[in-house]
Amino acid sequence: MKIRDIARLSGVSVATVSRVLNHPQMVREETKRKVLEVIERLGYEPNVVARSLRTRKTGNLGMVISVESGSIFESPYFGLLMKGLTTIAEKHGYHLIFSTCHLSDVSAYKSLFKKSLVDGFVVVDVLDFDPRIALLKKEEIPFVIVGRPMSNVEYIYADSDNEGGTYRATRYLIEKGHKRLALINGPKRMSVSRHRFEGFKKAHKDFRRSIEPSLVFEGKFTEEDGYRLTKMALEKNVDAILYSGDVMAFGGIKALRNAGLEPGRDISIIGFDDVPASKLLELSSVRQPVENIGKKAAELLIKMIEGERVHSKVFPTELIIRKSVRGGENESPQKELDNDFARR
Amino acid sequence: MKIRDIARLSGVSVATVSRVLNHPQMVREETKRKVLEVIERLGYEPNVVARSLRTRKTGNLGMVISVESGSIFESPYFGLLMKGLTTIAEKHGYHLIFSTCHLSDVSAYKSLFKKSLVDGFVVVDVLDFDPRIALLKKEEIPFVIVGRPMSNVEYIYADSDNEGGTYRATRYLIEKGHKRLALINGPKRMSVSRHRFEGFKKAHKDFRRSIEPSLVFEGKFTEEDGYRLTKMALEKNVDAILYSGDVMAFGGIKALRNAGLEPGRDISIIGFDDVPASKLLELSSVRQPVENIGKKAAELLIKMIEGERVHSKVFPTELIIRKSVRGGENESPQKELDNDFARR
DNA sequence: CTGAAAGCGCTTACAG
């Protein structure tokens, strides 16, 4: 079943069938009706490969995940981002295509593009001065970053307000009377870690407090590192810990309970991401609208591919206070749950 | 940069360049060396779109997610499945392509295949007598199912032993002296729910117990439904609850605590999936090797596409007992955590 | 408004 069959059966040329599909306004009403009737009847669908070869557009958005940061697959963050991306891609007739690479192996991007597999990329898990950004820019490959790395080149991004979110969380802890705040942050090279550190710093500055460098820790966004670094933080006599991810905070909760400390009673903690399990664990957290960020990223990338001018966007975060903070609102989780259900 | 450029620069025909790439054994050593040198030097990569058009193979594996079961995006199950699929696809030079559909909207599959976007499908979230299976079979589209639905046609699948997993969990609860067991199961139409129910039934039968139908509940795999159905179960005076998913169990824990019941002390519960948060919540669970199932599914599909004969596979599950069961092993979670870390 | 024809970048059957 190909365009020639449709042409033959509707008594027109293949050019006309193609126009009915791609530029219907160029075709006389009656011809169009005739052709569409045949297309409908035979359930014809144009071969996108042939179309791609002609138009030099693939209709695919690429996403490359480093296998080393493999844990991103397991985080709810990933699923929600995917959901947002797919929803919008679909709406515009695009598809999401997946690949993995090693570390910031720049060649995977170039290769996918040169092979004509994708029209552009959504870049995640980004480092400051990420070599991928330089490459994509140099090769003039369309891309949108989820995040805001330092860079020598201009780029388009969709990001949440990591600095603001951490600022508010830090400020909240200070206002509730905490004296020795630790920050258990993500890998230093990642731009998201820098932003969160900036927020932490700014809040301290606004309250004329100085940051004790030994209270700022760095690790992977894993339960393991949350556990390990919390143990280290406890040796420094902290009374509050800010985690750069709920998963890290989960590991932290274990370390705390191990040490006989109950979050919200003996020590205060706040996470980041507000993953579903946090509600159950009564963990306070900074919520970011991941699905919407994914939607925005897809929208920006598609517009960029289609030659429109686009503008980056930052999404606000929301501080969710639960029992894990001493002197916090102490909303009971079941109440929150019931409210949640009532709202739906 | 195209094959013609390589041909010109190496002083051979495009046919020869193509052979170097696709059938190197057909080319004389010296010619091959010459051509490869040029390819290397210019960083040439063949256009896969043109190749696809010629070979009628796309190199893409399709996965269609129903937007209604949108929550699959948020579950760790999804990420791990993706990870397994991508790993193997990559290894064989394939890519994963994504799409969404409404309910079991069969046409999305047909369309993606007819448009020549994918060579075959991984089908998830499958119902008994799923119309998608009938369609894919009828259209002779290669596909592998993650799950084992009832069906009038033969198919290839990769699945975990859901029946066995539930059987062991049920049996464990019975052996620990529980009398009134509730099963909070997933949607009845889904094949996975049927398998889990069968395991529940079989364990009762082996202990010459009868199942009280009013103790078997059905709902979505969500925290909300876990919460709601647990409330209903409590009215029936149960002393143990088996959940068909940890996320449901999380909702259940809330409902139990709401009623002043602590899992492992006043009532026993076991979940399914063993998601990361379960360890922290001391929730017992049936673990399935999702990433390996994904790997197997990709492997089967690729072999099938390439014309090999393949065999379905069932993966064993593992019962993980934590504090949530009365009389269970009562492993302390921090011990488990430390062991975990030690192993890495 | 419509058609004939060229061409997108490959692969492979055929001939030598």
Added chain:
DNA sequence: CTGAAAGCGCTTACAG
């Protein structure tokens, strides 16, 4: 072992 040529299924500039 290698080359010339046909053809995969489309789209679009050109001509009418």
